[in-house]
Amino acid sequence: MAVLEEIGQTGEAASPARFARGVLLPLGFAVLVILTWQILCEWLRVPPILLPPPSAVWAVLRDNYGILLQQALPTATETIVSFAVASLLGVALAVALTFSAWIREAFYPNLVMFQLIPKIALAPLFIVWLGVGEKTATVVAVFIAFFPVVVSSATGLVSAKPEVLQLCRSLAASEWQVFHMVRFPYAMPFIFAGMKVGVTMAMIGVVVGEFITVQKGLGYIILFAAGAGETATVLAAIVLLCGIGLALYGAVELAERVVRHRYGGAMPVGGVI
Amino acid sequence: MSAGAAARCIEASGVSKIYRRGTAAAVEAVSSVSFAVPHGQFVAILGPSGCGKSTLLMMVGGLEPVSAGSILVDGAPMTGPRTSIGIMFQDPTLLPWKSALDNVLFPIRVLKRPIAEYRETARRLLERVGLEGFEHKRPHELSGGMRQRVAICRTLVYEPDLMLMDEPFSALDAISRDEMNELLLDLWQQYRKTALFVTHSIREAVLLADRVLVMTKRPATIVEDLAIPFARPRAISIGESREFNEICAHLRERIEEGHDRPRSRRAGTEPLS
Amino acid sequence: MSVDSAAASAVAAPAGAGALGPRLRGSRPVLLPLAAAAAMLLGWQVADILLHVPSLVLPTPVEIGGELWRALPTLLAQALPTTRDTLMAFAAASVLGVGLAVVITYSPLLRDMLYPNLVFFQLVPKVALAPLFVIWLGIGSPSRVVFAGFVSFFPVVISAAVGLEGTDPAALRLCRSLTASEWRSFVLVRFPFALPAIFSGMKVAMTMAVIGVIIGEFISSQAGLGFYILNAGSRLDTPDVFAALVVLCALGVALYGAVALAERGVRRVYGRH
16 A cells, blocks of 8 residues: 555656557557558458448548438437437436335336346337337437436435435435435436446437338438448448447536536546446 | 575665656655664564655565665565565455455465365464454455454465565554554464564554664655564563653654654664664 | 446345335335336236227237237247347357457557557447448348347457456455466456456346347348347237247346356355365
8 A cells, every 4th residue: 555655646647658558559550450451452352342441431421421411410310319318217217216215116126127128129119109200210219228327327316325314314404405415416427327328329229210210310321221232331321320429428428527527526436337 | 595694584785766657756765775684583664654664565575676776585686576475465455255264375376385285274373363263254254353364374374484564454443453463473472484564653663573673754764773672472561661662752753853854864874783 | 338337236226225024125125126017017908908009009918918828939939049149149249358358458558559449339339230240241140140249249348358457456466476477366366356347248248149139130130039020010910029029028138147147156156266
């Protein structure tokens, strides 16, 4: 311990070497992979239907960005809407669960059960219920993004330290005060952890929904282009999807930082592994 | 190994440790320390936290390389850890999934010695430190003092010639700490191993050691080498004698002096027997 | 990496202590959720009958039960390829994931190079790549196995890498002080310490593998539960869809349970060693 303390005193300097290792190295590796891919495709004359070179993907992105962006718009909208709805519903249900131990105990294990089953398989049912269209993809996405949010939030809302809750009781704090001054801040990291899973799940839900139902969107483009053997278009659509996915994840991450900042940096770490 | 070297178990001369981190200024955690420990002596290194005493101990144990100077143990320079040296850390560092007995046998497993031959030794050691009946308990079922007892047994089981102890009892409450000191006196009486014991407790140092080396923070070096005159076997009750308290007062003075000691007065203050 | 948060925390979620007798309290965490599930099914049944919901839209639980009973032989036959593909994908993802995690644990260069890219892949919607696997490997079972393996590989490698990295440094220092070889400290300390993290990665991987196989069956297959569900959906045979979903959910929970059971077993064995 003492040795560590002594080392700690020297402090961590943010040096250019660290930047190079932490950012440039992984980026460099990614670039290397893409270059190798390009060179191998040209050398081995891989048929473009099997694996087009990155340059072909880039060409598709450059030449057809209008159509691609037009298709990316519904996908992005559906994802954002479904994520927002799933987050609101999830947190709301989790809050409802915290106010009664009975209700929590009755429902929580069932929610966890839903967490474990492959909900994506229910997608065809939503077609039966809602028909073929954007709405279906959105609802499928809400349905699968909802569970991680509610399970994680419910865990977080009961994770406040018992000592703090005792302190509140000794101060005769009302249930509402305890909730918004103690329970909610303590649950914040868990809620965000659930939302981060939720946002990736919403994306998956929308894509799968578009695979099986919709007549537009990037998922549709991917499946259509794959059927037509236009692999470069598939990859171009995937690049856009990845962009949307990362941007949304980044937005959640950013929101978490802002909230963390407001509650002070020393917020407990949530259930993220 | 020459005859002269064999008489001394540890010989440290001009040992320094400098930490460099990135572009930050270098920190001298240990600066030019020299001392020697003959076989069979119990030596305490006493100093305030952050004075580099733990770093010094880790260098003697071969866990940290020296930046300058040399450390000989049994006449051979330290280049890395050795099995003839047993180290006790501040934290008992028990493996949580192993029983007390298996934790004691851990070094035997690491060193690939025949476990069966040592099982009896381990059991007797646990009995010796008062853990009879706790052999099959996991660490989480033991108190802090009991865990540290297991750690003592773990260090003794593979019969090292030199014991290095890094504030092993500093995390314990006062009563357990007294008990552990008594136990250690008792064990030392039986095993008579050469021991280097790092502590920031003056009374602990005087009670346990044949010799106390005082280290200060700036400079991080030894400023006092004091022989402790009490005869062995010692009882914990010597702590109430006047002589004991006078020695403690003297050592406290030396430590406090060291706090604002100007760097220029360091020369010539390194006492060597 | 956060995908697991919900599932992992769900397992550890404490049940609130109620004011029940000790005998009842023991079975309450089991009975209460079961009762809630039964109540929901009953409500569904009653509402369905009272509101005259056509079975095309939402069949009653009794209808679904009847359909399940009637179609059970077919459904079990369809479950066979799904189970086989899932298990193969899971096994490959686990072995490769843990393997890569071990490699990047021991090579800081590779870790810095690969880890951010692995996290990137964890965040993007990999399901969008499903059609590509069909192009590469055809519409047979290999394409689904590889796709599901690809999807479930990332949670394992990230979780295992975090676990292996997060080994108690004090325990590793203890190994070093005992002159343990890298391999010895890996087997005795690092790996056991990482087991909980590895298993939580594997639990996520199992659910992802089921999802991967189902999506694969949605878009390409002529057999399997995913195919059956999509087929029944397009026939507008909603009771049949539900019956297949019941089997699929049971399969998903059973496979997850198998991993959870294996986790217990391995941890117990590791404890006895």
